[in-house]
Amino acid sequence: MSGYGDLPEGWQVWTEDADGGDILVYRPDVFDSHEYPSPCLPTIQVAQRPPTQQKRRAGSNPDGWWVSLTLEPEVRVRDADARFDSRTxxxxxxxxxxxxxxxGDVDYRxxxxxxxxxxxDELDDRTGREA
Incomplete structure (x- = not known):
């Protein structure tokens, strides 16, 4: 079912649900709650709701799909938010x-x-991005 093919190094599909959305995570082997707090796992979410809407409302008719990037639950990289017409x-x-x-082309700082x-700093080292 996966349409993700070859993800770049470090990224993996964490969950995939064609109806509810998908979650991709970056380097869960590094950002694993031992050295960094557990919420510090870079996450891309694919969902049928905007990233600002917590849950799909009952009876709602979603208008497209959204992709968002979070570094922590309350830290969303707003410049990365995007809306698409289809799940594909x-x-x-x-x-x-x-x-x-x-x-290293996303300004997460x-x-x-x-x-x-x-x-x-660890994200910079992993992605080759300069602070």
Whole structure:
């Protein structure tokens, strides 16, 4: 069922549900709650609701699919949010976002008001991004 093909190094499909959405995670072997707090697992979500809407409302008629990137539950990289007309297009958008993230082309530092410097430094090292 997976439409994710070859994800860039470090990314993996955590859950996949064609009706409810998918979750991709980055380096769960590194960001595993031992050295970093457990919420510090970069996550891409593919869902039939905007990232600002917590749950799908009963009887709602979703208008497309959304892709979002979070570094922690309350830290969303808003510049990465995107809307797509179909699940297939959203999956392709999620793969593109994962590729840009892995290449260091996503400004995740800008999502923080109070940064976790050790965590962000580790992400910089893993993605080759310069702070």
């Amino acid at each position: 297009a959203a999956v392709a958008g999620a793969v593109d976002l994962a590729e840009r993230f892995a290449a 800008g999502a923080y008001q109070i940064p976790r410097e050790d965590y962000l």
